[in-house]
Amino acid sequence: MDQDDAVKVMGGVAHVVSTLSSDQQQELIALLGAMAAAETNPARREFLEEFPEGFGLIDDPS
Numbered sequence: 599m600d601q602d603d604a605v606k607v608m609g610g611v612a613h614v615v616s617t618l619s620s621d622q623q624q625e626l627i628a629l630l631g632a633m634a635a636a637e638t639n640p641a642r643r644e645f646l647e648e649f650p651e652g653f654g655l656i657d658d659p660s
Contacts, residue, residue, distance in 0.1 A: 611653070
């Protein structure tokens with residue numbers, strides 16, 4: 599995928615995530631956790647594990 603297109607897609611995802619209700623955000627976080635737990639590819643697992651924080655669904659734990 600073209601780098602510029604990837605940035606546009608991620609911006610669109612960030613916008614959609616920011617419009618979710620609190621309940622929807624919690625459901626998405628739970629779904630991402632389940633997907634990460636089942637993922638065997640380390641790179642995809644890491645992406646799924648980092649998604650909630652990276653997209654502002656949870657606060658930085660530090």
